Amino acid sequence: MKIRKRDKGSKVVLGITLIFLSVLIAVPAMGGPAKELSLLIVSHFVPPFETEVEAQAQQWMKERPDVKVTIDWVGTEEQAATLLAEAESGSGHDIVNLESFDSALFRRSLLPLDDVAEELAAENGGWTQAKREIGYVDGRWVAVPWFIHTFVAVYRTDYFQQIGVDREMGSRATWDDMLVWAEKLAAIDHPIGIPVGSNNDSDCSVGPLLWSFGGATVNREGEVTIDSPETVAALEYSKKLFQYMPKAVFGWTAGGDNNVFMLSGYGSWTMNPPSIYASALKSVPDVAKYLDHVRTPAGPDGRFRSGSVWSLGVWNYSPNPELAREFIKFLMRKDNWYAQLVASAGYNQPVLKDYQAHPIWRDRKSLNQYEPMQETLHMMGWKYGPSAAGKKTFNLHIVPIMFAKATTDGVQAAIEWAETELKTLWKEELRK
Amino acid sequence: MIGVQQKKLAYLMVAPVVIILCSLIGFPLGYAVFLSFTVKHIGVPPQFVGIQNYVELVHSSIFRLTVLNTFIYTFISVLVKVILGVILALILNRIGRGQRALRGVLLLPWVIPTALSALVWWWMYSELFGIINWTLMRTVVPQGIPWLSTPFWARCALIITNVWRGLPFFAITFLAGIIAIPVDLMDAVSIDGAGAIAKVRYVTLPLLAPLLSIVTLFSLVMTAGDFALVHIITHGGPQNTTHLFATLAQQIGFKGGSLGKGAAISLFIVPFLGVSAYLILKFVRKRIV
Numbered sequence: 001m002k003i004r005k006r007d008k009g010s011k012v013v014l015g016i017t018l019i020f021l022s023v024l025i026a027v028p029a030m031g032g033p034a035k036e037l038s039l040l041i042v043s044h045f046v047p048p049f050e051t052e053v054e055a056q057a058q059q060w061m062k063e064r065p066d067v068k069v070t071i072d073w074v075g076t077e078e079q080a081a082t083l084l085a086e087a088e089s090g091s092g093h094d095i096v097n098l099e100s101f102d103s104a105l106f107r108r109s110l111l112p113l114d115d116v117a118e119e120l121a122a123e124n125g126g127w128t129q130a131k132r133e134i135g136y137v138d139g140r141w142v143a144v145p146w147f148i149h150t151f152v153a154v155y156r157t158d159y160f161q162q163i164g165v166d167r168e169m170g171s172r173a174t175w176d177d178m179l180v181w182a183e184k185l186a187a188i189d190h191p192i193g194i195p196v197g198s199n200n201d202s203d204c205s206v207g208p209l210l211w212s213f214g215g216a217t218v219n220r221e222g223e224v225t226i227d228s229p230e231t232v233a234a235l236e237y238s239k240k241l242f243q244y245m246p247k248a249v250f251g252w253t254a255g256g257d258n259n260v261f262m263l264s265g266y267g268s269w270t271m272n273p274p275s276i277y278a279s280a281l282k283s284v285p286d287v288a289k290y291l292d293h294v295r296t297p298a299g300p301d302g303r304f305r306s307g308s309v310w311s312l313g314v315w316n317y318s319p320n321p322e323l324a325r326e327f328i329k330f331l332m333r334k335d336n337w338y339a340q341l342v343a344s345a346g347y348n349q350p351v352l353k354d355y356q357a358h359p360i361w362r363d364r365k366s367l368n369q370y371e372p373m374q375e376t377l378h379m380m381g382w383k384y385g386p387s388a389a390g391k392k393t394f395n396l397h398i399v400p401i402m403f404a405k406a407t408t409d410g411v412q413a414a415i416e417w418a419e420t421e422l423k424t425l426w427k428e429e430l431r432k
Numbered sequence: 433m434i435g436v437q438q439k440k441l442a443y444l445m446v447a448p449v450v451i452i453l454c455s456l457i458g459f460p461l462g463y464a465v466f467l468s469f470t471v472k473h474i475g476v477p478p479q480f481v482g483i484q485n486y487v488e489l490v491h492s493s494i495f496r497l498t499v500l501n502t503f504i505y506t507f508i509s510v511l512v513k514v515i516l517g518v519i520l521a522l523i524l525n526r527i528g529r530g531q532r533a534l535r536g537v538l539l540l541p542w543v544i545p546t547a548l549s550a551l552v553w554w555w556m557y558s559e560l561f562g563i564i565n566w567t568l569m570r571t572v573v574p575q576g577i578p579w580l581s582t583p584f585w586a587r588c589a590l591i592i593t594n595v596w597r598g599l600p601f602f603a604i605t606f607l608a609g610i611i612a613i614p615v616d617l618m619d620a621v622s623i624d625g626a627g628a629i630a631k632v633r634y635v636t637l638p639l640l641a642p643l644l645s646i647v648t649l650f651s652l653v654m655t656a657g658d659f660a661l662v663h664i665i666t667h668g669g670p671q672n673t674t675h676l677f678a679t680l681a682q683q684i685g686f687k688g689g690s691l692g693k694g695a696a697i698s699l700f701i702v703p704f705l706g707v708s709a710y711l712i713l714k715f716v717r718k719r720i721v
Contacts, residue, residue, distance in 0.1 A: 080687045087474050088691075105689045108475030197581075198669030248559035251580030253667040260561060388473070388689060395687040396494075401671050408671070417493065424492065428471075428690070 037323045038070045040086070040093040042079050042310070045149075045275045045347065052343035053331070060330050067323060080395075086315065094318040095328065098311045100379045101391035103135050103143040110142040111314040116325050117141035120332055125353035129377040134309045137386045143311035144328055147340070147348035150307030150377060151204040151271045152370050153297070158290045159190045159268040171294040171369055175212065175237060178269075178297045182244035185268045192269035193245045193261050195252040195400070202252070202400035203380050204306040205271040210234045210399060211378060212299025217393055217422055222384045222430050224422045226402070227415050230301070235406040235414060242407055250404050263287055271296065273307065274370055278345055292366050295374050305375040309351070346370070389422075389429035398422060467695035474689045485696035495697065498675045502701070504587060505676060506656045509594040514648060516595065517602025518640070522632065524603065525610045535604060542600040550664035553593045554580075557665065583673035586666050590674055593661055598654075602647060609643040610636060642716045649712040653705055677701045 039057075044050050050073060057069040072093065074082055083102065086092030087109040098106065117135060121127050127145065135143040153170070160170060163184040169177075182192045194205040210216070214230030242249070252258060261267035262276045263284055270276070280288035296305055312331070314324040330336060338358055341348050346360045349371045361371040380399060381390020393399065398421050405414035468485055470478035489495040524531060524538075541549065556562045557579040565576040579589045613636060621635055637644075659678035662668060668675035668683065675683075677697055685694015 081682075084474060084686055084689065084691075106474055108473075198667040198672070246560055247578050247581045249581070250670045251559065251578070251582075251586065251666070253554075253580065253665075253669060257558075260558075264561060266560065392688040392690075396683060397669075401669075404671050420493065424488070 035067045035320060035323060036070065037067055037095070037320050037327055038072065038093040039095040039097070039327075040072050040074055040079075040082060041097040042099070043073045043075055044344065045273075046278060046344045049340060049344040049348070052340050056331065056336050056339070060327060064323075064326075069327065090315075090317045092315070094314060094320050094324045096313050096315065097146075098143050098313050100134060100309050101381065101386050101388070101394065103311055103313060104137050104386035105388045105391045106313065107137045107142050107386075109316055111316045111318065111321055111324075112140045112142060113144050113314065113325065113328070114141045116328055117144050120144065120329065120352060124334065124355065128351055128353055128356065129373065134379070134386060135311050143313040144332065145309055145311045145351035146332070147337075147344075148307055148309045148351060148377070149273045149347065150305050150349060150370075150373065151201070151208070151273060151296070152293045152305065153269065153295065154262060154272050154274075154276050154291060154293055155269040156190065156262070156267070156290050157292050159185060159188065162188055167292060167294065170292075173294070173297040175209065175241070175297045175299050179237070179241055179244075182241055182269075186244040190266065190268040191245055193249050193258060193267050194271050195258055196242065196249050196404050197252040197257075197400065198397045199253050200308070200394070200397075201258065201272070202397060203394050204308070206238070206400050206403045207306045207378070207380050208271075208296050208304035208375070209238065209299070209403075211304040212297070212301055213237065214299075214301035216383050217381055217399065217418075218384050218389075218426060220383050220385075222387070222389070222426055224419055224426055225383075226422055227419050231415055232411055234299075235403065235411040238403050239407055239411070242403075250407075262291070274345075274347055274367060277366060278347065294369050303375040305373055305377050306379060307377070309379070349373070387429055389425040392425045393422065396421070396425075464695045464699060467692050468699050470692045472691040474691075478692065481692070485693045486700075489693065489696055489700070494672050494675070494680065497672055498677060498680045498697075499700070501587070501674055502656055502676045502704075505590060505594070505658070505674075506652060509591050509598070509655050510648060510651050512591070512595050513598050513602045513651060514644065516599055517606050517647075518637075518644075520599065520603035521606035521610055522636070524607050535607070538600045538603060540600070541597050546597065546660040547664060549597060550593065550661050553589070553596075553661075554665045557589050580666060581670055583670060586670055586674050590661055590665060593665065594655060594658065597661075598651060602651070605643065605647050606640060609640045613639050645712045645716045649709055652708050652712075656701055656705060 041050075041053070054071060057071055061067060061069055076099075079097070079099070082092075083096060083098070083106060086096070087106055103110065113135075118141075134145050135141050153173070155170060157167070160166070160181070163181060165181055173181075178192070185191055195202040196206060210231065213234035215226070215228060215234045216230075217224065217226050219225050246261075248257075258267070258270040258272055259276045259279060262270055262272075263280055265284075265287055274293060277288060277291045277293070280291055296303055312328050314321055314328075318324055331340075332352070334355065337350070337352075337355055341350075341355075341358060341360060346364060346367050350356050350358070356372050361367045379390065380394040381387055384390065398418055402414045402418035405417055409417075467478060469480060469482060471481050471484070472478040520538075524534065527534060556564050559565055559576060559579055559581060562579070564579070569576045577585055579585050617635060618631065621631055626634065656676070657678055658676055659682070662674055662676050662679045663682070666674040668679050677700060681694045681697040684690050684697060688694075
């Protein structure tokens with residue numbers, strides 16, 4: 001009898017459990033969103049931006065209760081491997097965040113977004129400088145530019161005053177001026193320093209130096225043009241400038257190196273987006289009050305700036321292409337983009353002309369030479385346009401390594417090395 | 433005698449493990465070999481190109497430098513770990529009280545996640561603000577050491593970090609080997625008049641040799657295939673002078689999107705490790721026989 005009672009009890013428990021599980025499974029299936037849209041976005045340097053984007057996704061889900069949006073944030077180091085794995089396996093997220101020429105590298109796996117790009121441009125005064133250099137590959141928009149982070153000159157006003165240089169002079173600076181000032185700043189033990197190592201910051205810092213002397217990695221046809229009198233001039237100049245910088249700049253590997261250089265109060269000038277300033281405001285206000293941003297120095301061929309253009313692309317195997325298009329347009333809508341901008345503390349720069357009207361850059365004196373840009377913006381490998389070889393030139397840090405080699409192996413040896421490496425990359429690009 | 437049925441059952445029992453091994457090790461390895469003979473760009477099927485990737489790599493200055501870096505890094509790191517490991521094990525064996533606690537502390541560098549310890553070392557190596565240069569500049573080297581900005585010192589920095597991380601494993605393993613040496617044997621040698629150095633030379637080291645060889649082989653494989661230390665501390669710089677096979681493969685294959693070439697770089701290490709394994713295992717067998 002006892003055994004039977006236990007059996008009965010067990011059956012009741014089992015029955016209740018099964019009903020409970022069925023309800024758990026059935027309720028979301030009946031009342032939950034029918035579709036899912038997933039995004040892979042690179043973690044932002046200013047965390048409140050991520051909170052804002054998450055909030056906007058929640059807001060969109062209220063307007064579209066049939067859709068559930070999931071955002072996965074990924075570090076810059078993991079981004080390349082994740083994108084590659086997703087593109088090769090044909091699975092993963094619907095919308096992906098692409099950096100600069102990633103659009104060209106992944107072009108065969110991305111859905112054309114001409115309609116979205118053209119609609120956004122028509123409604124918002126057209127694209128800024130980022131435009132076709134980034135998302136427009138092989139005659140199609142394969143990614144929609146979202147925002148830019150560029151490298152401007154970050155400097156200590158007090159140290160520059162000590163050597164008799166004010167803001168106005170700093171913003172008109174040429175590389176020749178910088179050479180004179182760098183010597184004086186080194187003499188007061190507050191040297192200048194730009195990264196010349198194996199990291200992205202180095203490409204964004206020495207790239208504009210090369211271009212301002214007229215040098216370029218390739219021409220419009222994809223022919224390697226690094227071996228030129230202009231490159232020789234840039235490298236000869238850099239040898240003179242680098243002698244006033246700490247030797248450590250050749251080993252700077254992470255984005256944080258030049259940040260620490262400035263935040264410590266030791267460094268007087270570097271090239272970076274305003275993240276140094278943002279960090280200083282938060283943790284070292286005594287340094288922040290002396291930090292300012294001015295245009296990058298000009299060379300004989302002009303004044304240039306580089307950086308990262310962050311775009312949004314949709315995998316061509318996404319089951320939700322229309323939803324993805326709709327959500328990209330939602331994120332790019334003026335009110336939403338402005339909210340993202342404020343959350344990023346002015347760090348995000350616009351890719352649509354009308355968005356340049358936001359007052360944040362004018363209201364903050366330290367940012368008013370950050371945006372609108374007064375230099376010409378380009379990415380590594382820019383003369384040819386978006387290309388996988390351009391992206392590889394950037395990822396392999398060929399240009400900064402060439403600059404570093406010029407100081408140790410001589411200018412001609414450095415150029416020969418860079419030419420060999422670039423020709424290998426461009427041979428691959430052009431035979432595809 | 434094992435019957436036919438028993439044999440079949442044995443194969444059946446082993447089959448799941450074989451299947452798992454083949455899928456988890458065999459398939460990726462086979463696919464990597466296949467990719468290395470192709471030009472594979474993202475989003476398009478691979479094109480068979482024979483040994484073109486290997487030929488291009490041999491002609492690449494970055495790759496040739498990587499081969500040299502890998503050899504220097506592996507050879508010096510393993511050699512230093514073996515020498516210091518034996519010395520440390522002998523010292524530990526002498527310590528009576530507190531040996532257990534000391535062994536625990538000693539293992540810390542080995543058990544701390546590599547990414548974390550590499551990050552700490554990277555901070556310490558900072559030329560302008562790191563604690564090592566801070567100390568050196570106030571004591572014996574006023575100008576400091578360019579740890580990460582010159583090829584020689586960057587290689588030294590990586591080797592020091594690798595030795596710091598791997599030494600505990602060597603020392604503890606050798607200690608286990610030393611403890612296992614019969615006390616009678618040591619007593620007999622002592623009666624014969626052998627001193628401490630003679631004991632190490634004629635008893636400890638010969639008896640440790642098989643263990644030493646296996647640990648060396650294990651370390652060779654792990655050190656040559658290292659990734660995290662280089663990736664975090666130097667990024668392969670300055671001027672590509674600290675790239676190893678794994679970091680270069682990641683840069684070319686993942687970041688550059690050239691999967692075929694990336695696979696070829698990874699596989700270049702196989703013959704090197706294969707020859708090392710063959711020689712070491714041959715030595716071990718010879719010692720045991």
